[in-house]
Amino acid sequence: GPSFSSAKMPSYNSSRQCSSSSSSSGGSSGTAASGSSGSNIATATAAAAAPQHQQSSSLSTSNVKQEADSEGITLEFKQGLPHLTIPLPSRRELCIFTLRPVTHNVAHLVSMLQTEDRGIDRVVLRTTDGIRIAATASVESLLLADFDLLINDICYRVHVPVQHRATMEEVSDINDVRQLVNKLYAALNVDEHQIARERDVLKEIEDIKAQLVPFEKARVKIVAAAERRTTVLMYCGLGYMALQFGFLARLTWWEYSWDIMEPVTYFVTYGTAIACYAYYVVTKHDFLLPEVWDRQFLLGFHRKARKSGMDVDRYNRLKNRLFDLEADLQRLRDPISLNLPPQHLVKIIAEQAEQGISTKAGPLAVLQQQLKSFIGMKK
Known part of the structure; x- marks a missing residue:
């Protein structure tokens, strides 16, 4: 029969691997059945059926290869996207599927195949070694x-073009290109974004300061009363x-003697220690004079605020928000965020410009020029 070599097949076409094996198994089963009638008849039948079996197997093989040529899978890249042409088993027609590698x-x-042809019950993708590929694997790694590609009981071999296979170097180059694009986008759009953001922050700061004006007026009066x-x-x-010191001194040197007042002073001292310990138990703070001052000031401030009707909680929220906005504004105006040199470098560059030192020179050349100007030597 006619033979079809692999060189005549179009590129990226597939071959059915199960049909040829089924045809050969059918021929062998027919030979075995004909041999069961008898030894003499089996020998004659086998001798007569041998050329017929070879002819039928060659014809079946040629038919399989012809079907593979007409219904094979092709993978082409158009405009950077892979287009996979797959024969649908139900309608016996080709269908193109556009994939997105990322x-x-x-x-x-699998979902696109089953949606396009309802007669597809099973779709499995495997490597050339027979290992199944997970459904979560990306198309980029698949290519x-x-x-x-196994559709129902038909197995296709999909050949990926060599020029479109991504290597590790190309992947790293793609990452470099992505970083470059991000930097370019930031360089072109960060100024407008920062200006708009700064305008919004300034507007909100002005709004909060306007709300804080009546609170600040009331706070000044309350703070003065609390401090007083x-x-x-x-x-x-x-x-x-x-008064306690004078009273004990009067009793010690005028009314009584030291021997009588010594136990009294001891108990007075111990009573003071008890009072300090009681202060810690009640307030959970040590009896330190700065902390005592702050505590009494806050107690007086909140008491006066309640009497005057000032909302201390809202005032604190506004002040915290104002602090956050001022920090954001300072960060937006940071020279590093604006791709500008820091302030101390700006001063150095200005001094170098006044002295006529080129900032494009290397650090060693700049240092040499500074040393020469310092010593007084000429170039």
């Missing part, structure tokens, strides 16, 4: 090498300690 995966390809109250309490404590 966003699509094997599951998308790195040749693979087998705290100062009075501190002077009262000082007066109490001075």
Whole structure:
């Protein structure tokens, strides 16, 4: 029979691997059945059927290869996207599927095949070694090498063009290109974005400052009253300690003797220690004078704020928001964010420009020029 070599087959076409084996198995089963009638008849039948079996097997092989040529899978790249042409088993017609290497995966390809042809029950993708490819594998990784596509019971070999196979160097080059594009986009659009963001921040800062004006007026009065109250309490404590010192001194040197007043002073000292410990138990803070001042000031401030009707919680929220906005504004105006040199480098560059030193020279040349100008030597 006619033979079809692999060189005559179009590129990227597939071959059915199961049909030729089925035809050869059918021929062998027919030979075995004819041999079961008897030994003499089996020998004659086998001798007569041998050329017929060879002819039928060659014809079946040629038919399979002809079907593979007409219904094979082709993979082409058009405008950077892979176009996979697959024969549909139900309608016996070709269908082109456009794949996206980055966003699509094997599951998308299987879904597109089953949606296009309802007669497809099973779609499996395997490597050339027979290892199944997971449904979550991306099309980009699938196109790195040749693979087998099994539709129902038909197996196709898909050949990926060599010039379109991505290597590790190309992948790294693609990443470099992506980074370059991101930097280019940032360089072209970051100024407009920062200006718009700065305008919004300034507008919100002005709004918050307008809301804080009545709070600030009330706060000034309340702070003055709280400080006055705290100062009075501190002077009262000082007066109490001075009065206690004078009273004990009067009893020690005028009314009684030291031997009688010594136990009294001991208990007075121990009572003061008990009072300090009680302060810690109640307030959970040590009896330190700065902390005592802050505590009394806050107590007086909140008491006066409640009497005057000032919303301290809203005032604190506005102040915190104002602090965050000012920090954002400072960050937006940062020279590093604007791709500008820092302030200390700006001063150095300005000094070098005044001295006529070229900033395009290397650091060693700049240092040599500075040393020469410092020593007083000429070039």
